[in-house]
Amino acid sequence: MSIIEIKNLTKIYDGSTVEVRAVDHIDLSFEQGEFTAVVGPSGSGKTTFLNMLGGLDAPTEGEVIIDNVDIWQLNSRKRIDFRLHNIGFVFQAYNLLPVLTAKENVELIMELQRRPKEERTERALSLLEAVGLGDRVDSRPSKLSGGQQQRVAVARALASRPKFILADEPTANLDSKSTENLLDIMENLNKEENITFIFSTHDARVMKKARRIVTLEDGKILSDEIKQP
Amino acid sequence: MLISIAWRNVWRNKLRSGIIITAITLGLIAGIFSTAVYEGMVIQRVDKVIMSELSHIQIHEPGFRNSMELTGFIPNAASIASKVDDIEGVEGVSNRIIVYSMVSSAETGAGVKITGIIPKEEKKVSNIHTKLVEGNYFGEDTRSKRIKPIVIGQKLAEKLKVHLGSKVVITLQDVNNNLTGAPFRVKGIFNTLSIVFDEGNVYVRYEDLRALTGLPDGAAHEIAILAMNNEMAEVLKPKVEAVAPGLEVLTWINLSPEMNYLNEAMDLYLYIFIVIILFALLFGIINTMLMAVLERTKEIGMLMAIGMNKLRVFVLIMYETVFLTLTGGLLGVILGALISIYFETHKIDLSLWAEGYMELGYDPFVYTSLEYGMLGNVTIMVLITGVLASIYPAWKALSYNPADALRIE
Numbered sequence A: 001m002s003i004i005e006i007k008n009l010t011k012i013y014d015g016s017t018v019e020v021r022a023v024d025h026i027d028l029s030f031e032q033g034e035f036t037a038v039v040g041p042s043g044s045g046k047t048t049f050l051n052m053l054g055g056l057d058a059p060t061e062g063e064v065i066i067d068n069v070d071i072w073q074l075n076s077r078k079r080i081d082f083r084l085h086n087i088g089f090v091f092q093a094y095n096l097l098p099v100l101t102a103k104e105n106v107e108l109i110m111e112l113q114r115r116p117k118e119e120r121t122e123r124a125l126s127l128l129e130a131v132g133l134g135d136r137v138d139s140r141p142s143k144l145s146g147g148q149q150q151r152v153a154v155a156r157a158l159a160s161r162p163k164f165i166l167a168d169e170p171t172a173n174l175d176s177k178s179t180e181n182l183l184d185i186m187e188n189l190n191k192e193e194n195i196t197f198i199f200s201t202h203d204a205r206v207m208k209k210a211r212r213i214v215t216l217e218d219g220k221i222l223s224d225e226i227k228q229p
Numbered sequence B: 001m002l003i004s005i006a007w008r009n010v011w012r013n014k015l016r017s018g019i020i021i022t023a024i025t026l027g028l029i030a031g032i033f034s035t036a037v038y039e040g041m042v043i044q045r046v047d048k049v050i051m052s053e054l055s056h057i058q059i060h061e062p063g064f065r066n067s068m069e070l071t072g073f074i075p076n077a078a079s080i081a082s083k084v085d086d087i088e089g090v091e092g093v094s095n096r097i098i099v100y101s102m103v104s105s106a107e108t109g110a111g112v113k114i115t116g117i118i119p120k121e122e123k124k125v126s127n128i129h130t131k132l133v134e135g136n137y138f139g140e141d142t143r144s145k146r147i148k149p150i151v152i153g154q155k156l157a158e159k160l161k162v163h164l165g166s167k168v169v170i171t172l173q174d175v176n177n178n179l180t181g182a183p184f185r186v187k188g189i190f191n192t193l194s195i196v197f198d199e200g201n202v203y204v205r206y207e208d209l210r211a212l213t214g215l216p217d218g219a220a221h222e223i224a225i226l227a228m229n230n231e232m233a234e235v236l237k238p239k240v241e242a243v244a245p246g247l248e249v250l251t252w253i254n255l256s257p258e259m260n261y262l263n264e265a266m267d268l269y270l271y272i273f274i275v276i277i278l279f280a281l282l283f284g285i286i287n288t289m290l291m292a293v294l295e296r297t298k299e300i301g302m303l304m305a306i307g308m309n310k311l312r313v314f315v316l317i318m319y320e321t322v323f324l325t326l327t328g329g330l331l332g333v334i335l336g337a338l339i340s341i342y343f344e345t346h347k348i349d350l351s352l353w354a355e356g357y358m359e360l361g362y363d364p365f366v367y368t369s370l371e372y373g374m375l376g377n378v379t380i381m382v383l384i385t386g387v388l389a390s391i392y393p394a395w396k397a398l399s400y401n402p403a404d405a406l407r408i409e
Helices: A046-053 A076-086 A102-112 A117-130 A146-159 A176-193 A204-209 B002-010 B014-054 B077-085 B119-125 B154-160 B195-200 B206-213 B232-243 B257-295 B297-306 B310-345 B351-359 B372-398 B402-407
Strands: A002-014 A019-031 A035-039 A061-066 A087-090 A164-168 A196-201 A212-217 A220-226 B057-060 B090-104 B109-117 B132-135 B148-153 B167-173 B179-190 B201-205 B222-227 B248-251
Touching: A002 A046, A019 A046, A019 A061, A019 A196, A019 A220, A035 A046, A035 A176, A035 A204, A046 A061, A046 A164, A046 A196, A076 A087, A076 B297, A076 B310, A087 A146, A087 B297, A102 A117, A102 A146, A117 A146, A146 A164, A146 A176, A176 A196, A176 A204, A196 A204, B002 B310, B014 B257, B014 B310, B014 B372, B057 B077, B057 B232, B077 B090, B077 B222, B077 B232, B090 B119, B090 B154, B090 B206, B109 B119, B109 B154, B109 B195, B109 B206, B119 B222, B148 B154, B148 B167, B148 B195, B154 B179, B154 B195, B167 B206, B179 B206, B195 B201, B201 B206, B222 B232, B232 B248, B257 B297, B257 B310, B257 B372, B297 B310, B297 B402, B310 B372
Parallel strands: A035 A196, A035 A212, A087 A164, A164 A196, B109 B201, B148 B179
Antiparallel strands: A002 A019, A002 A061, A212 A220, B057 B222, B057 B248, B090 B109, B090 B167, B090 B222, B132 B179, B148 B201, B167 B179
């Protein structure tokens, strides 16, 4: 059964002279446990598509239904709350809070969910252990490498127990070793915990790992390929 | 965790935060210290007027204060004074004969207020005897002399061109409207640091002036009473009225309402002064926080993206602004208080501008007076400033669309 249904999703930016169709009438669905890459050249609409899927950028037209909830029919307050409990985000530039340690960065989202302190600490430590940073829990982002920061970001995204994780170009700022490491972690989490990952990329190494590749061009789906195991 | 994030955010840009914290600290030090100085000046002024001129309570014949007629005396002043002296809370009582007339030297003359006092009693209600710069206050050695002693202000002495030991002549009309006069020898010269007072007041012995004016024995124009403190005056007033039926009993507030007004108005002015300082600082704080918010657009976008609601974003910015403001505010309040406390016992010398201050009746040496209740109020005002300063930057942060904010490099 699909956990995400996308119907007729469209985003039009009104320029001064021409209107730009960043995403153009996309219909798509995602199943639980998918490991999907959304690919395409720059300007193909990948980020806009993920932003609308994640409830960050309002579509001009269309629906995003997650677990039978059309998130763009929710008011702003409810949509923020929906994101908090259902969607995990990993950003290209990591976007960790520099004043918090790795553990605190992971705990923050659980505090927003008002989880008890003990649960927060326990889960943050186990997630950091899972992403291979068990020995860096008290380090601030400035003391971590790019790859380590992105692993903290993955742990943060997982901390809220989301239905799926959206990752916008998660390896764009990483060297090949860190990319390999991060992809292994994400793949393991996907296989072992059945966590759904949807990520945009134009990194060939990431595409190689993905089990489904949705290719966008000029805001439209060019191809939707599911790799055979 | 919001509190922790906000506090740590304050110290992310130490230079920027340091500058605004220093500005707040200095602003409040200036505000609190100035307040303490002005408060001290007013208290000194009020105390000075009470101790050298008014005392806490005065008793007169009704109408005397307007007419100042020699005949407006209290015939049984001595017995009333003795009853007042028995009232609990009364520190001293002194009967005074008051005559407005001329005092002349060989060189010139001047119109003055001549007060006839019983030195021993007067010492209990006024401090003129402590203000002598030359000679003595109707001391023992003067009693045997043939010419009566007089104590005059330094400014008057300069005006009359007399000095210690000089002879002056007092001319007045007695109770029978006969012109009379008598020579007096300058035995003491006082300086209260109030030019107006020192130029217009002379003191002679009660008995000498009574004999000169022809007033009956035990009579006086004014019964001056000193209470334990300024506030006690209002409490004692009805008790005094009970032993002085038919007479006008007035406290220092009735006698000099401008002094009380000065006291109360000064409090208001000082708060306005602090509000102006905080208002000026408000813009500096808003500017600092706006820079911080603009600098962290992406970070705020991330927080909103992962599910931090608008209220929490607002509270986060508000905490940070309040911490920034309170850090400077508390430092300012503490340092301002410490400096003010130091100058409560160490005089501030304003003698460079002494002439102007003395003309207005203020001392050129000021001791601060710190009102501790004000420190709490100022801290609350700082807190309110912090909250107010946070509104615009927080509103600015809330206006971000997370998707747009995350795109900013």
